[in-house]
Amino acid sequence: KAGVTQTPRYLIKTRGQQVTLSCSPISGHRSVSWYQQTPGQGLQFLFEYFSETQRNKGNFPGRFSGRQFSNSRSEMNVSTLELGDSALYLCASSDLQGGTEAFFGQGTRLTVV
Amino acid sequence: SQQGEEDPQALSIQEGENATMNCSYKTSINNLQWYRQNSGRGLVHLILIRSNEREKHSGRLRVTLDTSKKSSSLLITASRAADTASYFCATPRKGGADGLTFGKGTHLIIQP
Numbered sequence: 081k082a083g084v085t086q087t088p089r090y091l092i093k094t095r096g097q098q099v100t101l102s103c104s105p106i107s108g109h110r111s112v113s114w115y116q117q118t119p120g121q122g123l124q125f126l127f128e129y130f131s132e133t134q135r136n137k138g139n140f141p142g143r144f145s146g147r148q149f150s151n152s153r154s155e156m157n158v159s160t161l162e163l164g165d166s167a168l169y170l171c172a173s174s175d176l177q178g179g180t181e182a183f184f185g186q187g188t189r190l191t192v193v
Numbered sequence: 194s195q196q197g198e199e200d201p202q203a204l205s206i207q208e209g210e211n212a213t214m215n216c217s218y219k220t221s222i223n224n225l226q227w228y229r230q231n232s233g234r235g236l237v238h239l240i241l242i243r244s245n246e247r248e249k250h251s252g253r254l255r256v257t258l259d260t261s262k263k264s265s266s267l268l269i270t271a272s273r274a275a276d277t278a279s280y281f282c283a284t285p286r287k288g289g290a291d292g293l294t295f296g297k298g299t300h301l302i303i304q305p
Contacts (some may be wrong), residue, residue, distance in 0.1 A: 113293070
């Protein structure tokens with residue numbers, strides 16, 4: 081079974097731009113969660129999707145958004161990028177609605193300059 | 194805010210020794226998980242322990258859970274250089290579902 085795939089692996093953007101990150105979950109998994117990891121704040125929950133519905137959202141500004149498609153693939157978008165958005169963005173999938181073993185992708189390293 | 198807090202923040206031991214990491218959490222949970230992360234890459238699930246379990250083993254890993262103290266420990270026995278990584282405990286958000294809340298992690302270094 082293929083693992084969780086995140087694209088792209090690395091990204092450099094300029095302040096003010098927007099970015100879209102993609103996550104393909106393990107086949108059959110319907111729950112996809114996104115996390116931001118920074119040295120200062122650690123791993124922070126962004127949002128969770130289950131069957132195309134956002135079920136929970138972390139404490140991030142509205143510039144951070146996401147969606148899930150009918151094939152369970154998910155995207156997250158960050159608009160009006162700030163330097164502080166530089167981070168490793170991790171996506172995880174699970175076969176139930178959260179709270180169980182999560183399988184993580186390798187992450188997308190976003191650098192905002 | 195962080196639900197789990199790992200202790201210690203960093204740990205350096207000799208290969209072959211045992212490593213123990215602790216995690217404390219704040220609210221009631223129905224399970225707790227431990228993950229490993231190698232050098233800024235994705236997290237790898239190690240073990241999940243449910244609230245009605247007190248101890249669980251997986252290979253060289255032993256996890257305990259004390260719900261009365263809201264704490265868990267991860268023991269890695271006979272450590273190897275390949276165990277060098279950051280270890281995180283994670284609890285379900287909202288007590289049961291919809292994503293995980295992670296602690297800040299313990300950075301473990303195994304000296305050869």
